[in-house]
Amino acid sequence: MTLHDSVRIPDEVATRKVGDETILLNLNTGIYFGLDAVGSRFVELLETSGEIAAAYRVMLQEFDVTPEVLETDLLRLTEEMCAKRLLVVETN
Amino acid sequence: MNSIHRYGICDLVLTSNIALPELIPATEDNTGCRFELLARDVPSADGVEWFHQWTTEEDGITEDGARRDEPWLQLGRCSDAYVLRFPSYAEFVIATDTNSIRCRPLADIEEMTVRHLLLDQVVPLILSRREHLVLHSSAVLTQHGGIAFAGKSGRGKSTLAASFALEGFPLVSDDYLVLRPGREGWMAIPCYPGVRLWPSTVQAIMPQDLPTRDVASYTVKRRVADTKLLPRTNEPVLLRRLYVLTEEAGWTSIEKVPPGRSMISLVELAYNLDTTDSTFLRQQFETVNQVTREVPIYAIHFPREYSALPAVREAILQHLEEDKDIDAAR
Numbered sequence: 001m002t003l004h005d006s007v008r009i010p011d012e013v014a015t016r017k018v019g020d021e022t023i024l025l026n027l028n029t030g031i032y033f034g035l036d037a038v039g040s041r042f043v044e045l046l047e048t049s050g051e052i053a054a055a056y057r058v059m060l061q062e063f064d065v066t067p068e069v070l071e072t073d074l075l076r077l078t079e080e081m082c083a084k085r086l087l088v089v090e091t092n
Numbered sequence: 093m094n095s096i097h098r099y100g101i102c103d104l105v106l107t108s109n110i111a112l113p114e115l116i117p118a119t120e121d122n123t124g125c126r127f128e129l130l131a132r133d134v135p136s137a138d139g140v141e142w143f144h145q146w147t148t149e150e151d152g153i154t155e156d157g158a159r160r161d162e163p164w165l166q167l168g169r170c171s172d173a174y175v176l177r178f179p180s181y182a183e184f185v186i187a188t189d190t191n192s193i194r195c196r197p198l199a200d201i202e203e204m205t206v207r208h209l210l211l212d213q214v215v216p217l218i219l220s221r222r223e224h225l226v227l228h229s230s231a232v233l234t235q236h237g238g239i240a241f242a243g244k245s246g247r248g249k250s251t252l253a254a255s256f257a258l259e260g261f262p263l264v265s266d267d268y269l270v271l272r273p274g275r276e277g278w279m280a281i282p283c284y285p286g287v288r289l290w291p292s293t294v295q296a297i298m299p300q301d302l303p304t305r306d307v308a309s310y311t312v313k314r315r316v317a318d319t320k321l322l323p324r325t326n327e328p329v330l331l332r333r334l335y336v337l338t339e340e341a342g343w344t345s346i347e348k349v350p351p352g353r354s355m356i357s358l359v360e361l362a363y364n365l366d367t368t369d370s371t372f373l374r375q376q377f378e379t380v381n382q383v384t385r386e387v388p389i390y391a392i393h394f395p396r397e398y399s400a401l402p403a404v405r406e407a408i409l410q411h412l413e414e415d416k417d418i419d420a421a422r
Contacts, residue, residue, distance in 0.1 A: 014374050016381045021352030025359070025377050027370035032359055034352045 001075050001082075003053040006090040007046060013086050015043070024086045031084050038063065039077060050090060052078060098123070101211065101284050102219055102270045112207055114317065115284050125218065126192045129206060134196050137175045137185050140168040143368050165213070167365070174365060176214060181310070182206055186365075190218045201309060208308040211284065216268040220363040221372070223281075225271040225379050228361045229334070230287070231264035231280045232256040236412045238280040238329035240269055241392075242361050243337030248396060252337070254287045255297060255401045257322040263287065264329055268363065271331065271383060278387050279328040286317030296398035333412060334389045336361075341393035344400070344407040354389040355380055 009015060012028045020037035022044075035043060041062070045055035056074055060067060081087040097108045099115035106115070108127040144167040168175040176184040181201050185194045193214060195206055220226045229242035230253035241249045250266050257263045265283035272279050288307050289298075294314050298304075302321070304314035316322060336349060336357050349357065358380040366372060390411070394404045 012370060014377050016355065016377065018351040018355050018381065018384060021350065023352055023355045023359075023381075025373065027373045027377075028368075030367050030373065032356060034356050036352075 001052075001079050001089075003056055003071060003075070005052055005078075006050040007052060007078060007082065007087045008050050008090055009043070009047065010085065010088050024081075026085050029085055031086070033081065033084060033086055038073075042074060042077065046087070101215060102223075102265075102281050104215070104219065104222070106215075110203060110207075112211065114207060114211055114286070114315070124222075125190060127210060128192070128194045129203070130194055130196045132197050132200075136183060136196065137168075137170050137173065140170045140175045142166050142168040143366075167367075169366070169368075176217070178209055178213070182209055184209070184214050186214070186218060190221050190365075193218070204306055205308040205310065212267060212288070212307075216363045217365040219268075219270055220365050223270045223272060225358075225376070225383060226363040227269050227271065227358065228267070228363070229269040230266045231269050231329075231331070232261040233264055233325050233329050234261055234332075234409065234412060237332035238264055239332055239408065239412065240264075240280060240334045241337055242269075242334055242357070244361070247337035248394075249337060250287045250289055251293050251297070251398075252401070252404065254289060254293070254316065254322060256405060257287070257324075258297065259405065260323065262323045262325040264325055272328070273382070274328070274330065276330050278331045278383055280331045281328050282325055285319050285322075285324050286315055287322065288313045288315055290314075293398070297401065331387055334383075334387050335392045335408065336389065338391045338393050340396045342395055344392070344394040344404050346390050346392050346407065346411050349389045349391050351384055354384045357389070358383060 012026060014025045014027060016023050017040065020040060022035045022040040023032060025032040041059060042055055045058055052074060056070060060070055078087060082089060097111050098118045099106050099112050100118040101115055104124045105118045105120050105122055106125050106127055107123045110129045145163045146165040147163055163179060166177045166179065172188050174186045176186065181199060182195050182197045195210065197206065216226050227242050228244065229240045230249040231238050231240040232253050241252045243249050253263060253266055264280050266287040270281040272281055291312055291314055294304055294316060298316060304316050307313045307315050362376060362380065364376065394400060
């Protein structure tokens with residue numbers, strides 16, 4: 001997984017914004033996942049463009065974080081969500 | 093087995109070919125679900141596609157906490173029905189529309205055990221398809237409205253509810269709670285009389301020599317159903333608070349659960365007959381979201397000591413009183 005990958009929330013995943021947090025539920029597997037405010041913002045940005053790099057650039061401006069830490073955190077979160085089928089990598 | 097009995101449970105009119113003395117006879121004619129206990133020699137359901145299984149269950153756990161190794165409950169589906177198989181006891185075939193339940197004993201089990209499996213295991217799963225939300229929760233009625241104690245098995249839901257009922261707060265339900273939207277908010281629908289408690293709990297909190305009944309052949313739990321001792325309400329009550337029973341603590345503390353965490357808690361505590369039905373899961377997810385927004389949800393930590401129950405009750409009642417206006421302004 002790299003910043004140049006694109007991902008999307010598959011149709012079988014329901015999302016609800018609850019306060020600052022977002023809850024995602026994979027309707028096929030029953031697996032659910034809670035995201036804090038930072039994770040929620042990431043998913044919100046992914047819903048707009050799907051490009052991890054685009055989300056990364058916006059979040060670098062919005063949060064007090066170093067580029068290295070943000071990249072590591074976003075890629076780790078993306079991989080975890082892909083493993084739970086809450087995100088899928090766009091192939092084209 | 094020719095006579096047909098008619099009962100009410102959580103607003104469901106259930107007819108049965110065996111007596112279900114745990115329930116209150118229904119006066120209405122509009123049967124919602126028919127139960128039939130079959131003979132042992134009736135063949136098992138064919139072509140079942142098994143999709144889920146539970147390995148432990150509260151009533152299958154001994155009082156000292158030892159758990160069973162074998163699957164407790166297998167859930168499957170055949171052409172027009174769901175199949176719930178309790179491998180050591182019985183198989184329940186539930187019509188997809190949940191209008192009928194047929195039970196075939198898998199062993200020489202007592203009718204009492206069939207009744208318990210029906211009323212305390214199968215019915216809440218059926219209700220999960222018929223009602224808006226069914227939670228692993230007990231509930232009582234206070235002067236401020238209904239309060240629910242939700243939590244996983246063994247967290248003390250029944251003990252806490254029984255403790256309140258002994259002090260005159262009517263029981264709404266024990267172990268599972270049906271929620272339905274009403275004009276003023278989410279309504280808790282009364283279940284059937286009584287609670288199920290460990291013998292040590294009965295001994296610790298109930299009057300001496302209280303008559304109790306067996307629950308099922310595989311558990312030492314006791315059924316306490318004396319409505320003079322444990323009053324109950326027959327009417328739906330507005331749910332004012334939901335307390336999630338969490339880890340034991342040396343003292344009682346109550347804290348607001350953040351909205352996201354509340355939602356996850358309710359998803360975890362919701363009954364669901366068919367975990368493969370994505371349409372239903374989406375609907376349930378939305379319902380949980382609504383309940384989370386409209387019902388204040390708190391986590392409560394408390395000592396699991398019988399001597400602490402009066403203080404725990406007092407803390408909850410005080411909490412209800414102190415935050416009444418805050419919640420009203422939500």
